[in-house]
């Protein structure tokens with residue numbers, strides 16, 4: 001249950017009423033609104049208090065992410081790049097940062113093609129411990145340098161909450177990967193950092209479970225969350241994962257958060273990336289995150305699915321044309 005408070009109201013009597021009902025609660029200041037989220041619903045349903053402007057009982061288990069209390073779409077600001085507005089924002093860059101030359105070349109190429117954010121993994125979640133694990137902090141330093149040189153803010157994956165100080169220093173947006181999507185301590189720490197978060201959907205998560213992961217970040221007073229569909233595991237083997245366009249649209253219809261699509265990981269093959277990216281934009285994605293490598297065949301991770309800079313440049317032209325046809329820009 002959400003109690004949206006009157007501006008500057010003294011809510012001490014509300015606090016007492018919730019406490020004496022035996023319910024739990026959290027006071028938050030989100031999107032310029034003071035609110036109290038209290039649970040379980042049945043204990044607080046009948047509470048009325050003069051400090052409350054509006055009481056909302058969302059129909060689904062997620063509360064803060066629901067558009068039942070916030071109908072205006074949230075715009076997430078990453079150093080001036082606005083996600084969730086009219087412009088389709090594209091983040092691009094290598095799967096993993098490999099060395100300075102690879103990253104700088106890619107950053108300059110994707111900037112020239114029209115990307116707004118630079119992506120690149122420094123800490124890589126690999127299925128096998130014998131695969132390239134990323135350059136770690138050195139990779140973050142290189143990302144910062146590439147960002148400073150190109151002006152593209154950086155989005156990069158954090159795997160361990162103990163690394164947060166480095167991400168605060170070197171990154172502009174945290175990425176939570178599919179494999180860590182339900183690492184609840186990491187989600188809370190990402191929330192507490194106050195940094196914008198690109199939150200991937202776990203490959204085995206329903207849309208509801210995915211939105212509940214966002215709820216952990218919002219519960220820490222951090223409203224800057226972008227939900228990212230990156231494909232789920234199904235019985236289908238012709239693609240690496242099954243991109244769930246329907247689920248992405250469903251998430252958009254139930255929340256106020258901006259939605260991103262990652263066409264690279266579900267594709268698994270370069271040839272499919274353009275079609276999946278365009279399908280996601282046609283379905284209303286606010287953002288795309290695309291893997292680009294100057295020499296994809298030599299890449300140390302996800303070699304098959306990374307686009308060459310030329311392929312990415314062509315994709316950007318297509319995205320721009322489609323966005324314009326839809327009354328947006330890119």
Ligand code: PEP
Nearest residue numbers: 095177178179200230265
């Ligand atoms: C990535 O973006 O490089 C990545 C590992 O993505 P995911 O967590 O979606 O697999």
Ligand code: MN
Nearest residue numbers: 095291301302
């Ligand atoms: Mn990858």
